[in-house]
Amino acid sequence: MESRETCDILIIGAGFYGLYLGEYLSRHFPRVIVCERGPDALQRASYHNQARVHNGYHYPRSVLTAVRSRVNFPRFLAEFRPAIDADFQKVYAIARHGSKTSAEQYYQVMKRIGAPIDPASREISRLFDRALVEGVFQTTEYAFNSTVLKEIMLERVRRAKVDVRCQTEVVAVEPSPDGSLAVRLRGAAGETQVQAGQVFCCTYSQLNQPAAGVLRPIPLKHELTELALVAVPPELRNYGITMMDGPFFSCMSFPARQLHSLSHVRYTPHGHWYDGGPDYRPAYEIFDALPKETAYQHMVRDAARYVPLMKRCEYRGSLWEVKTLLPRSETDDSRPILFRPHYEGLRNYHLVMGGKIDTVYDVLDVMARQFGWTEL
Numbered sequence: 001m002e003s004r005e006t007c008d009i010l011i012i013g014a015g016f017y018g019l020y021l022g023e024y025l026s027r028h029f030p031r032v033i034v035c036e037r038g039p040d041a042l043q044r045a046s047y048h049n050q051a052r053v054h055n056g057y058h059y060p061r062s063v064l065t066a067v068r069s070r071v072n073f074p075r076f077l078a079e080f081r082p083a084i085d086a087d088f089q090k091v092y093a094i095a096r097h098g099s100k101t102s103a104e105q106y107y108q109v110m111k112r113i114g115a116p117i118d119p120a121s122r123e124i125s126r127l128f129d130r131a132l133v134e135g136v137f138q139t140t141e142y143a144f145n146s147t148v149l150k151e152i153m154l155e156r157v158r159r160a161k162v163d164v165r166c167q168t169e170v171v172a173v174e175p176s177p178d179g180s181l182a183v184r185l186r187g188a189a190g191e192t193q194v195q196a197g198q199v200f201c202c203t204y205s206q207l208n209q210p211a212a213g214v215l216r217p218i219p220l221k222h223e224l225t226e227l228a229l230v231a232v233p234p235e236l237r238n239y240g241i242t243m244m245d246g247p248f249f250s251c252m253s254f255p256a257r258q259l260h261s262l263s264h265v266r267y268t269p270h271g272h273w274y275d276g277g278p279d280y281r282p283a284y285e286i287f288d289a290l291p292k293e294t295a296y297q298h299m300v301r302d303a304a305r306y307v308p309l310m311k312r313c314e315y316r317g318s319l320w321e322v323k324t325l326l327p328r329s330e331t332d333d334s335r336p337i338l339f340r341p342h343y344e345g346l347r348n349y350h351l352v353m354g355g356k357i358d359t360v361y362d363v364l365d366v367m368a369r370q371f372g373w374t375e376l
């Protein structure tokens with residue numbers, strides 16, 4: 001292995017976070033490289049997700065998180081307009097039994113945070129079994145098309161002259177005496193090494209993997225998750241529906257495939273594990289080894305109790321992914337993000353993770369404060 005290339009910044013992972021950060025940092029640092037182990041950008045969590053652009057409605061019991069979503073929502077919309085699907089009516093409904101919030105409480109909290117909410121029209125209300133559903137509300141929430149998001153971000157990093165290398169896995173990061181980091185890469189041409197001034201690890205569920213040999217892993221919780229993709233009956237095509245507030249379902253537009261995704265709090269997770277201890281195994285390795293048997297029938301059967309037309313959904317396959325949950329102790333100001341500069345004392349090695357797509361703005365905020373950057 002030889003070839004001692006150098007760069008100012010090396011970013012691990014070309015998901016949404018890696019590319020966004022890559023472009024951002026290129027305004028300040030001349031040589032930025034993004035290494036991606038897969039064949040293309042935005043193919044993992046940034047593709048395999050519910051595509052919801054959060055606007056606060058999901059967090060009736062965490063006002064701070066709801067308010068952060070409200071702040072990020074217009075910013076994300078303005079920045080990524082061509083990737084936004086606003087062409088459906090988003091409906092939030094509250095179950096009569098098993099909900100942690102009543103319809104009245106839900107309505108009041110959303111009013112308080114300024115999220116647009118109105119009791120649903122009769123036409124929408126009729127879609128629900130009102131014996132099981134206490135309240136139905138029309139809201140303003142959108143979905144993003146992750147394929148368009150990828151195209152926008154790839155164009156932006158191209159213009160910023162960020163060097164994005166796919167099929168290039170970071171296999172190790174080690175300190176060097178001068179404070180820079182030796183990053184070992186494995187690609188089509190075998191192993192090479194880059195000497196990087198700073199490294200930002202944006203690998204989401206694999207956050208602990210690149211430096212696993214030298215640093216103690218953060219005790220992240222991972223879930224094997226399944227999102228079913230369905231063609232909904234025509235009567236439901238223009239709606240996104242989320243039943244709150246507990247073990248219920250969500251059926252959202254999934255613009256990248258022109259279908260809806262169906263998820264269920266009880267059936268979407270298929271098991272979980274934690275990083276930590278001496279026997280660390282990368283999340284993708286565990287994910288690949290786990291059996292993936294669809295729970296679609298359970299999801300749709302339960303959803304149809306509340307919205308009988310759901311019975312007529314046609315199943316078109318499932319998206320499987322590792323969902324990584326941040327330990328409460330690791331998050332920042334109740335924002336669902338993790339930013340660990342100089343992790344475990346490894347100078348210039350930084351961990352970055354956002355629990356949602358739009359929390360990238362919170363990451364930049366916190367990072368700019370930490371490093372004393374003004375707007376780059």
Ligand SMILES: Cc1cc2nc3c(=O)[nH]c(=O)nc-3n(C[C@H](O)[C@H](O)[C@H](O)COP(=O)(O)OP(=O)(O)OC[C@H]3O[C@@H](n4cnc5c(N)ncnc54)[C@H](O)[C@@H]3O)c2cc1C
Binds near residue numbers: 041047204225354355
């Ligand atoms: C089931 C599910 C539903 C979700 N729903 C929503 C939602 O509705 N709305 C929302 O805002 N958020 C949602 N999220 C969260 C959102 O998907 C993530 O916050 C976001 O995609 C994280 O982006 P990322 O770039 O950090 O991760 P990723 O997109 O996973 O990118 C990480 C990249 O790192 C690469 N990589 C890993 N290891 C290495 C290595 N050693 N070397 C090089 N490259 C490597 C991977 O191949 C990958 O491309 C959901 C997540 C899941 C799993």
